[in-house]
Amino acid sequence: MKYMILLYGSQQDYDLLAGQPTGKPAMSPEQVAAMHAYMGSLHQELDEAGELVDARGLTAPVHARRVQLRSGVPVVTDGPYPETQEVLAGFTVVECDSFDRATEIAARFVNPDADGEYVDVRPVLDSVDDLAG
């Protein structure tokens, strides 16, 4: 069974990562390197265990475009999010035995130093038929 672990971040979080203090102090190069090293080793471990399907990070929210139908016409809004709004920042898809195992994996994506930080884990549909009641 496949599960998607969703990671969130705001534009401000991206700024901290890029070394720009915005309210909170920016991350130091060592902190950034440590985070990359941790994510790298975690994914490698999942890969070696045969549980990794895919993992992707998304660019900063300022680069997002929203396409919305208005009066029958698709209208594009550049950078539609307020800068503190948490939006999807990346995802990792794992394939494992149970939701509980996926939840264990997901727990390792939560930063232990940031109280309140969260990730979501959601079972992936195998096919549209799964939606049928």
Added chain:
Amino acid sequence: MTTTRPGGDAEQLLRRLAPQVLGAVVRRYGHFDLAEDAVQEALLAAARQWPADGVPDRPRAWLVTVAARRLTDLLRSEQARRRREETLARWALPDHGLAPAADQPPPVTDSDDTLVLLFLCCHPALPPAGQIALTLRAVGGLTTAEVARAFLVPEPTMTRRITRAKQRVRDSGVPFRLPPAPERAGRLQAVLHVLYLIFNEGYASTAGPDLARAELAAEAIRLTRLVHRLLPEDPEVAGLLALMLLTDARRPARTGPAGELVPMAEQDRSRWNPDYIAEGVRLVSRALPRGPTGPYQLQAAIAAVHDEAPTAEATDWPQILALYRVLMSLSDQPVVALNHAVAVAMVRGPAAGLELLAGLAADPRIATDHRLPAVRAHLLELAGDHSAARAAYLAAAGRATSLPQQRYLHARAARLADPTARAPVPDAQ
């Protein structure tokens, strides 16, 4: 990091990479206007850092990374400002028929990006001055200050011109891709015209004390070479490159020791650039038989006939006249008609040429141009009517905007007061 390269090499590398980097950033993130600013800043950062730290192993990737980071900052502050103003930037997709993607889009290359950029910068929605300025900055990699200097305008004026041009590109909503096939030929014509205007501005300055702003002509040749490399089979691209080379070949002989203008008939032909002539002749000889024959190929062919004549007297005027006839049938340009009149005069005598000039005086596009009385003066001089020629030279001098041209025309007029003066052969270019 490799060892430091001399500034000139790094500068050339940056100019070559500029359109590739801008193409990569716009393709990925959009925002042509802000991305163009971000790339300029990345280029400036490289120009500062590379001479000291050495050129990075992957200079293009370095520039793309720095530009993308800078774009994020620019978007960040732009979006914050917009939100304070409580308006959001919304735009409608240009075609909400939502065209499906081509089945198998070919892989995108840097060359495609450079072409797309040229098409964007020379978009028909922009006025020519905006097209030229944007092309030099976004594709040529020149700074605003450099473009301003080349066009003898203050930097803030050029900044406004470029900003307005970019806003127009943005507002036009054209997607970052090659124009659809049916439009492409026409859009390429616009690109070539812009390159031609840049060359002309450099070769025959319309204002100011410097006759040939050689750097601008060199930049036009560099960009046209680039287009020729991207579209090697297009005969008009080859024709334009040939025309530029064959014209620029005469530049060393075109001004005298004091910076005065020397007409082609009196130029020291040993000072013409033989490499440019050889390359130009080769280009136009390959392009012409391939067809279709366009105005740039014909003008290049005319320039080649001049360049290949060992002396002014040996010029094959009947051949030039034949080429002008074909050119006139293709394009209704008064300057072409003017040069045609000169060729007629050289083949059939000055009276025949003067007759054609009389007809041209009614054309409002050239009626007030200094070239009309200047050519009339030359032909009158050839015909032996010195007092009328002198008056025409002075009339032309009064209309000319460039100092060297004014000085040349006044000198011609003054020579006619001297009865031993030799009649010149007019410059048909």
